[in-house]
Structure formats: structure tokens, C-alpha cells
Amino acid sequence: MTSFREYREAMASGQAVEYQGPLLPSDALAFQGDRAGFVSRTVAAGIDVALIFILVLGTVAVFWMISFIVDPMSPGTPVTPSSDRVPSVGIMILYGYFLNWAYWTACWATTGRTVGNLVMGLRVINYKGGRVRWVGAAVRAAFCTTFPIGLLWVIISGANRSVQDVVLRTSVIYDWAVTIPGFGGLKIADPDSRSHE
């Protein structure tokens, strides 16, 4: 398996690099595998939180509509205020946090990318460079949801790491090439395989 470092060194030394599957702009090849900076990660997180927010609003709307089936308005009865028909704001915020945690956990443990990560071309990896496990993803998601200010450490850190990254030894890297596992990716050309052609 070719690591990003090997891949970049191969690129720098002028060795042939093979691309299979993902097509990347040539000027983006240089920083693939680098730890991502503050803006990209904040935008990605913002996209995720916005999605969760829309989901929570959708849940409120569904709750409100269902309430009319459960408790229909009939002539003569006093009008129930809408605030009585939907869950309280506190519960919705808790629900939102839970949804965010579950969403991040599932995304990071399976593909390493949330929708925001996908848009910004980011991927979350563990200290070995592999995918974070479910437990690790759950802990990281909980940490990120409850302590989002930790992301600010990316600005100060000498290695673009947030507080969560430092504590849990994870990294968020630029990885624009979205690949299906086992099908292609970035590879250094094998000189032997070329000579056999």
C-alpha cells in the first residue's frame, strides 16, 4: 500500500505515478494527504450542522402535523397553541445534538467522511492513518459535538490539529479522491509491471 508520503516523494522525484479511478486536478495533487486547515474543517462542520438543523426542523414539522391526527381540532374547543403541539426547544436541541453525534459517528466509522467532509474533500483518520473504529468515532463525535471550540486549536497548532485530534490522536486530511475500497486510488507506478507490458 502506498502512503501519501511515499506518493508525494515519488511525485517530487519525477517517478511515474499511476492514477486509477479518481480524477484529480493536477494542482491539487501536491497537498493530498496533508492535514487540513481551519477554514476547510469549519466549513465542513458548518455544512454538517446545517444539515442536522434542517433535519431537526423537519422533525418539528412532522411532529406538528402528526399532532393534528392525534388531537384533531374540533369546533367549539379552544385552540391549542402550536408550542403545545411540538416538543419543547430544549428537547429539540438535545435531539439535534444526539442526531449530530450519531451522524458523525456513523460517517467517520464507515467512510471517514461526512457530507461536509465530502464537499470540502476531507477525511478523518486515526493515528495509523487508517479509518477510525466505531468506539473512537463515537468518542470523537461526542467530543466534537460538546466541545466545538476545540476546532480553534487548528489555528494555533503546529500540525493543524484540533483539541479532539490531539486527545484522540486523529487527523483530518485533504483527500479529494473519493474511491470505492478496492477499486483504484493513487498509486506509484511499479517499474517491473511496466517492463512486462
Place this chain on the structure above:
Amino acid sequence: MTTEDWSQREVVLITRPAPVGPPNPLDALRDVFSSSIGMATYTASTFASLIEQTVTYAVTTSVNAALDRLVPVIADAIIERIDLTDVVIQQVDLNRIVNSALDSLDLTQLVIDRVDVNAIVAEADIDAVIDRVPIIPLANYVIDEIDLPQIIRDSTSGIAGDAVSTVRKQGVGADQLVARLADRITFRRRERKLDAPGEPLA
């Protein structure tokens, strides 16, 4: 001396009376004799001139008529017996003639002026020419020379891909800007260690 000078000249004629004496019979005889000889001479010369002209005319016409008939026959006979082409090829420096003719002509301009090149191209069997061109090796050569995968990579996949790439690139640019600013404020000299242990998903 010009004619003008002549016209301005005066001419004076002076006459002298001839000496009158008794007639001399010897003189008369001499006069008669000399006149006779002059007459004879004149007559003879006239006859001679007449005969010469007549003979010349007769000979010229007859010879011309004869030549008119003879020359074509002889020429034909000669031409028949001689291989003119061979003679020309052997005796004439054709190269020099052709070269000097070509030197004095601007052939390109001549062709442009006089030849309908479009008509020639329209008549030409282009397919036969193309059949002789090694298109596949040519195409392979072109593909080898240009970095086709890179072109495909740079053109990415459509407008959506372009938009995403642009957003990502702007993100990366902003990341670097923020990092540089932070490094300057915190007086960090070392470069950020961005080398992650990751490897491409494959």
C-alpha cells in the same frame, strides 16, 4: 557645307567665243568615227543589260519553281532518314535549355495563376491517399506525445466537479492564509507539520 551655304553663293558664268577657222576633213572623220564607236558601245551595253535581265528573270523563276518542288521532297526524305529526336538528345544540352527556361519562369506563380488547384483536389482520390497514411501509428504517436490522462484529469468530470474543486481549492487557500497569519502572530518560524500518516483509500 550645308545647303544654306550653297543657296547664298553667287555663280558667275563667263562665255568665250570659240575660234573660227576653216573646216578640217580629218576632224570631221574623227568625229564620225568616235560617234560610231560610242553608238555601238551604247547599243551593245543596252543589249547586254537586256539579256542579263531576261536571263536572270528566267533562271530565277525556273529555279524557284524547281526549288519549291524539290526542297519539301528532299527535306521530307532527309527527315525520314534521320531520327531527329535522337539527334537532339545526343547533340543538344537539354538540361541547360530546360534549366534556363525554368530559371526564367516563376513556376509557382504560374501554377497559381493558370491552374485551378481546387478542381484538381476535387478530382483527386483522397481516400487512396488516406489509405496509405499510417493513421493508427500516427494516432499512437500523438497520444504518446500529449499527456492525455493529465488532460482528462484537469478537465475533471463536468461542471459539478469543477464547482466542487473550486470550493475545495478556495478552502485550501483559506486554510493556508489563516495558518500563515496565525504563524506570524505567534512568531512561529518552523513550517507546520502537515504530514499525516494516512494513505489513499484503495
